[in-house]
Amino acid sequence: MLSSKNMLVAASAAALLCGCATATVSTDAPKAATQAGELALPSVSIDFEKFVLPNGLTLIVHEDHKAPIVAVSVWYHVGSKDEKPGKTGFAHLFEHLMFNGSENYPGEFFAPFEQVGATSMNGTTWLDRTNYFENVPSTAVDLALWMESDRMGHLLGAIDQATLDEQRGVVQNEKRQGENQPYGMVWERLQRASFPEGHPYRWETIGSMEDLNRASLEDVKNWFGEYYGAANTTLVLAGDITPEQARAKVMRYFGDIPAGPPVARREQWVAARTESTRDRMQDRVAQTRIYKSWNVPPFASEDADLLDLAAKVLGGGRTSRLYQRLVVDESLVDNVSVSAEPFELASLFLVTADVKSDADPKRVEAIIDEEMQTFFEQGPSVEELNRAKTSIFAGLVRGAEEIGGFGGKADLLASCQTYTGDPACFETSLDTTRKASPEAVRKAARTWLAQGDYTLTVSPYPSFETVASELDRSAGPPQVDNFPSLGFPALQRAELSNGMQVVLAERHDMPLVEMRLQFDAGYAADASGFGLGTASFTMAMLDEGSEGLQAREIAERFEDLGAQFSADSGLDTSEADLSALRARLPETLALFAEVVRNPAFREDDLERLRGQWLASIAQEKSEPMGLALRNLPPLLYGEGHPYAMPFSGSGTEESITALSADDLRRFHQTWIRPDEATLIVAGDVSMAELKPLLEKSLGDWTAPAQAAPLKSIPDVAAQAKPRVFLMDRPGAQQTVILAGQLAPSSKAENSLQIQTMNSILGGVFTARINMNLREDKHWAYGAYSFMPGALGQRPYLFYAPVQTDKTAPAIKELLGEIRDYIGSKPATEAELDKIKAKDVRSLPGKFETLSAVAGAVQSIVTYDRPDDYIDTIKQRTEAQTLSQIRAAAQQIITPDQLTWLIVGDLSTIEKPVRALKLGDVILLDAEGLPQP
Incomplete structure (x- = not known):
């Protein structure tokens, strides 16, 4: 793993002040473990160059030419922690205001981006930052930079009282919508209880209704002037662009924007606590949920990385200790999770458990305390720790497949630069993860599950200046008149010896393979003599145990392989999905075949999932949208129609309660069969490599003797009246x-x-x-x-x-x-x-990930579309x-x-x-x- 180096390059007054850093875009071969607990994982790094403009704006450029798109990510180092009591919600309110037009573009911010086919476009606000991002065709970078720079440097003149009132109303509706959900008031109470008076994490980012109502035009303009200067901003360009091109463009569009005033930075303040406190509240929810939290060290600290490992071992998935104890062994909860939520000044270590309706919440709390205490005393096993490390590594690799969006490469670089000043800080965290020993993780957990102080230091503020620009903003944003063409893999087809169809979209930019094994089943198959929800329940049971493996063993093996498995149903089809690391494809396929072909449908596994399933139905009934989507389809299609069911596919309490293991076996034998299946594959494998592996794992799967069933989906006449x-x-x-x-x-x-x-x-x-x-x-x-x-x-x-x-x-x-x-x-x-x-124009950005490619191929297969459907969609769209x-x-x-x-x-x-x-x-x- 290469570390990043910062270099200051002297230049003339009009030139760029450059702090350049480079790292290698790679997932290098695994290196040997060097100490107890260190797992042999590849290093992960992202090539970038870093520049600082004379006005203080930080530019980071990552060059990636796999697709003709560029991710534009703008991070302002301001969030709700920078607000003051009585004036909360300003950071989030400004996120909305900045989508509402600027001085030189008075329209909706989304409109020109829709015209050029932007994807992954959004803006978010959190405790420590506000960010905006979009993926655009490489020919539309100037448009994106013009729009982003215009709202950074030319926004205030576009904000009037009417605009403020409009977006204030939108934000308040967003707050109502959030609070209208089950558990929607939890974070407000959790933050207030976790952090003491004076701590900037005591209030929710969205703010209070009263503070939003009090916000004046002068208030919000002062807020913008204080925090949205160039020197408080990180801009990342990632994708089909060179550092030289990026630097020139950013200088042109952003170079004349003032640095802004000095920003007082708060010191880290963990505010660790020494005593237990309790609180309770009531809400319209389906079951009791327990939250337990601790204040722990901030983002990118060594102990935060160690606690992330502890969280995964304790409650990071189905193999975790709390899941096995509370869900599998004692069946007291429907779900339990543990997470380390990282923030800039302090973090939260959070345990969440959904208690079964017939279980005692006190007993659940006691077990959580027991398992935590055991962890403090013994720490994780080497096997548990290695599984957690592999999970973190695989998650980072999958996120870095994308250049932008949430968790993509631009996101990683921007967050590290904003919070630490080092765009490659994630490398240090991954190195800490790789080298972590069971004892180090145990010690961190024992130390931090409770402690802190607050100190403010003032340091000299660097001297910044703007540079002259010849840009005529009155002419409006740059016009984009040419766009990159779509590059979609040609589809390759094959048939296994048992009749299973294989469709491959070959692409080699990341060492991943995505598979979707699709069956002609789905919710509609429930109407062929099965209770509602059988299709979904059967697929969900696949990884709950096979003839040769228990549920925990299946989960452990998938995690050990860095693979992800899921199975589900839709209206017309059922599918088993697999995301595999290329290097582990043979072993992963063997496990995939075992899970899909040979589910055990054991009674104890069935009862455990049945309890979770019934709880999820109760959750649907407690949510307004869940209620609506459960009840509208039967009204639209009428009694007896195969689609007349809850659109979640979950069924009803009566149908799920009556479901037996024999029902699941019968559904699996009837509908989950190789002669009616299509395997969709996208990723880093050729057909010559793939087909022998599939013949070995799936080719000897024989279809049942009886003919495949046919579904009947009759048309429904229109309603005579509303x-x-x-x-x-x-x-x-x-x-x-x-x-x-x-x-x-x-x-x-x-x-x-x-x-x-x-x-x-x-x-x-x-x-x-x-x-x-x-x-x-x-x-x-x-x-x-x-x-x-x-x-x-x-x-x-x-x-x-x-x-x-x-x-x-x-x-x-x-x-x-x-x-x-x-x-x-x-x-x-x-x-x-x-x-x-x-x-x-959005086509080039739609198929960046293998999952998106597989989804497109799946639609071709499902709806009998020609193999060149994606290649011809541009001309068909334009011909409308x-x-x-x-x-x-x-x-x-x-x-x-x-x-x-x-x-x-x-x-x-x-x-x-x-x-x-x-x-x-x-x-x-x-x-x-x-x-x-």
């Missing part, structure tokens, strides 16, 4: 509005035009519905329309969670948008051009006409046949909803049954 179903959630701060109807199958000839038609109405951020209910009215955090894929008729859903007192007006606005779209305000040429441009889009809207949208399902506080909303006279109103109870 219907309104109301479900009560007393005290809810928000109302969830769902309106649905049925649309043609995903295999429809005009499915692309249907998708585009929906994008204009409600499928993207700047679509009509969201612009109305979020941006214009600010009654909702987001409002959309969407169509899940299906071989039969798809559900076409309109979704709007709104503040309770705006329920009826929001329904009226939503229905007005729907009616206008097929009436007086049909899709326009400008709207169509916007969506076509967005869809085409306005008449086709308007025809699709007329074909599908029928506002007078909608089924409305509205979940909220009926004491407040029922009368106004009835007054709208949408249709017959029916009250449903929590089980979805009509009330008298």
Whole structure:
């Protein structure tokens, strides 16, 4: 592993002051263990160069030409910890304001990025930082830099009272939406209880309603001036760009932005505690959940890395001590997890356990304490520690497959630079992880599960200056008129000796292989003589034990191999997914085959999962959206239809309670069979290498003697008139509005035009519905329309969670948008051009990861699309006409046949909803049954 070196290069006054650092982009071969506990893992490093502009802005460049895209990541070193009591929520409020237009671009920030096909685009705020990021085609870097620099250096003139009020309303709806969820008030209480008076982590990042209401225009402008200067900013460019190109562009767009005033930095303040404290609260939840937390050392410290290992051993997965003790052995909880949550000044070590309804929370707490005490005394075993190390390494490698987004290379470099001044700090953490001994982890856990002080030091602030720029910002952002073409792997097909189909998309940029073994089953197969939820439950049981391995052994082996396994069902298909390290592919495939082919369906494993499953159904029923999606499909499709079930696929309490091991074996034998399976593979392997491995592991899997079953998915006639179903959630701060109807199958000839038609109405951020209910009215955090894929008729859903007192007006606005779209305000040429441009120009960034490639191939297989579907989607998208889009809207949208399902506080909303006279109103109870 190469360490990074900082070098100051003297230059003329007008030139760049450069602190360059380099490291090697690699996952080098494993090195031998050198001391007790050290695991032979490859080193991981990211090649970069670091520059500091004369105005103090830090630029980090990582060159990666695997795809013609560039990740742009801007990190401001300011978060909610920089606020003061009585003025909380400012950092997060400014995140929203910075998406609302700047002095030289007064429109929605997303709009030009949609036009160039940006992906992974977002902004987030947390305790210590605010960041913005997007992936753009390499030809659109100038556009992205212009937009980012304009809102950094030219924002205040665009913020007026109306803008502040609008985004204040959006943020408050986001807060309501979060607090409306089960356990939604926990973090506010947890932070206040964990940190003492005066500590900057005592309040939630989103702030209080009172502070948001009090925020004046002068307040927010002062906040911006204090923290959003160039010297408080890190900019990372990662992808299809050279350091020389990046440096020149960043100088042009950012070089004339002032450094900003000196920022007082808080010292690390762990505030470790010496006594136990207790608190309790009530909420509308399905089961008791226990949180236990400790204040521990901050991000990138050695002990923080050691505690991360401790967390994984104690509760980081199914092989962990607490999971085995509480879930498997004593069946007291449905889920338990342990995590180290890293922050800049201090971190939290957090244990969370969901207690079964018939279990004693005190007993659960006692077991957690027992296991912690045992860990303090004995520490982890070498096997446990090595498994945790492999998990951390594999997670980092998978994250670094992406250049941007959450956990990608730009994210790693920016976070390390912002918090430590060293973009490669993750290398040090990984080295600490690699070398950690059981005794070191035990000692760190014993030391920190409780301690701190607060000190402020003032040091000289460096002298900064701006540089002159010839940029004429009045001309607006740079126009992007050429875009990179899409590069998608050619599909290779093969057939195993048992008839199993194999489709390979070969790509060698990362040492990973992604597999999806897809079966013709899915939720719809439940209708062939099985109870609701059988398909999903059967797939979930695959890794709960095979004929030769117990559940824990399966989990241990996958973790030892650095692999990830999951299995699930959708409406029409069931699948087993595998992500494997290339170097361990033969062993991983053998384990994968054992799990998929030979599930044991043992009674004790079945009962354990059944308890968790029933708890998840109870959770669905406690969530507004969960209630809606459980009850709307049966209303849309009608009794007896294979799709008339909760769209989570979880089934009902009655069907899951009645499920037996013989039912699971029968479903597996009937539907999970090689002659009706397709294995989709993407990644670092050729067909010549792959097929012999598959023949060895899956080729001798024989199909049952009986013929494969056929599913019948009948069409459903449209509703004769609209219907309104109301479900009560007393005290809810928000109302969830769902309106649905049925649309043609995903295999429809005009499915692309249907998708585009929906994008204009409600499928993207700047679509009509969201612009109305979020941006214009600010009654909702987001409002959309969407169509899940299906071989039969798809559900076409309109979704709007709104503040309770705006329920009826929001329904009226939503229905007005729907009616206008097929009436007086049909899709326009400008709207169509916007969506076509967005869809085409985002193609290069859509398939950066192997998971995305495999997903695209899976859609080709599922919906019988040609192998060149992705290669030709650009020309088909561009060829769409306005008449086709308007025809699709007329074909599908029928506002007078909608089924409305509205979940909220009926004491407040029922009368106004009835007054709208949408249709017959029916009250449903929590089980979805009509009330008298």
